[in-house]
Amino acid sequence: MLVGLVFSCFTTGLAHADDWYPIYNEDAYTEFYTPPSPLPDVAPGELIRAEPSRLVLEPSGQLGVIQAEATRVMYRSTDGRGNPNVVTGTYFEPWAAWPGQGERPLIVYGPGTQGQGDQCAPSRQFNQGIHWSPYLDIMVNYEMGFVETLVRRGFAILMTDYEGLGTIGITHTYVNRLSQGHAMLDAARAARKLPGTSLSPDGPVAFWGYSQGGGAAASAAELALAYAPELKVVGTYAGAPPADLAELIPYADGSALVAVIGYALNSVMQTYPEAEPKIRALLTPRGVDFVDKTREQCVGESITKFMFRHLQPYFQYPLPVLLADPQFRGLLDLQRLGTLKPNAPVLLNGNRYDPLVPFGPVVQLGKDWCAHGSDIELRTNEGPPIFNKLVINHALPMVVDGEQAMAWITDRFNGVPTSPNCGQF
Missing domain, CATH: 3.40.50.1820 (Alpha/Beta hydrolase fold, catalytic domain)
Structure with missing residues (x-):
């Protein structure tokens, strides 16, 4: 009822x-x-x-x-x-x-x-x-x-x-x-x-x-x-x-909420526009589509359209290599809590x-x-x-x-x- x-x-x-x-x-x-x-x-x-x-x-x-x-x-x-x-x-x-x-x-x-x-x-x-x-x-x-x-x-x-x-x-x-x-x-x-x-x-x-x-x-x-x-x-x-945030990436990979990585990348590009060309250069065409679409979505839509996707096809380089890159990692480390x-x-x-x-x-x-x-x-x-x-x-x-x-x-x-x-x- x-x-x-x-x-x-x-x-x-x-x-x-x-x-x-x-x-x-x-x-x-x-x-x-x-x-x-x-x-x-x-x-x-x-x-x-x-x-x-x-x-x-x-x-x-x-x-x-x-x-x-x-x-x-x-x-x-x-x-x-x-x-x-x-x-x-x-x-x-x-x-x-x-x-x-x-x-x-x-x-x-x-x-x-x-x-x-x-x-x-x-x-x-x-x-x-x-x-x-x-x-x-x-x-x-x-x-x-x-x-x-x-x-x-x-x-x-x-x-x-x-x-x-x-x-x-x-x-x-x-x-x-x-x-x-x-x-x-x-x-x-x-x-x-x-x-x-x-x-x-x-x-x-x-x-x-x-x-x-x-x-x-x-x-x-x-x-x-x-x-x-x-x-x-x-x-x-x-x-x-x-x-x-660097620790979050492998956890989000392949999950129902993998789209949070798209949200985070869009956030970085909004805050640090000088980094946007480099970030986009790291992305495959599928990765560009991922970040551009998630920028306009709520969680409900992101789940239905991206759940359980793996992140690697979105990037030109292996994820461990990206996380070891000082500039890419540095943008994430700026968000660390506890200092x-x-x-x-x-x-x-x-x-x-x-x-x-x-x-x-x-x-x-x-x-x-x-x-x-x-x-x-x-x-x-x-x-x-x-x-x-x-x-x-x-x-x-x-x-x-x-x-x-x-x-x-x-x-x-x-x-x-x-x-x-x-x-x-």
């Missing part, structure tokens, strides 16, 4: 898409998501524009809504080269009161991998629940469950889209350490500049993310002291962060047998931070390997360990002492 209701709502949505501006008509997003030119000369974190945003769990809205008022925002941030840019996102003002200690807390939420096309931006997905257009361009807003749970527990949230995801004219800088960390930190600043919220100007903030979001949260944690020292950061949850000290406690989490984001670099990240004197707790998901190339052991811990992560974050806002385990991993 439930399946039938969902199908009915979804097909009704397809039949009457124009009734729900601007769900399926991506052109309706153009005005808001086009960056101003020139960019306003304002400080990082300043709001550029904001407007109310529709929240639904599925296209028709008949199955309920997230228990919050939503505002779509565009704010000033900084890209991976230190240049000013703009980033979009969604602020969620909970209907529920905060039952914990002190002021209402803010969670800056880094979403997991959505894809690279503008239509994949979470701030658009919350308007739709399910995105669909012809040629298998399909995406489900899988972050909605966590957002709904958190706002029901009284947390305010600002979920960033990151650089270029949704923002017209800029390729999404997927897993770029600096641009993602800056986007998270400036999201915290922007949330407090919105009028009419329950946030105080100097209230507590935490960072949250898993997978790509885990890397973004980890980056925000270690950049906070230098980039946004005024923020009152109480903690960071970084689940399965891709701490070393700076977080200014607040961090909960790291990963599956020992994660088939996409290797567990070893997650452990090394914890060790590096511990060596800096950071307050780190590493938790290991011991779920056994299951159909590795389907990346089940990467996706499932996001759900399985989510409740424990929420409890840990809640404790940070309530002043509960931490339980660091440096030296035990």
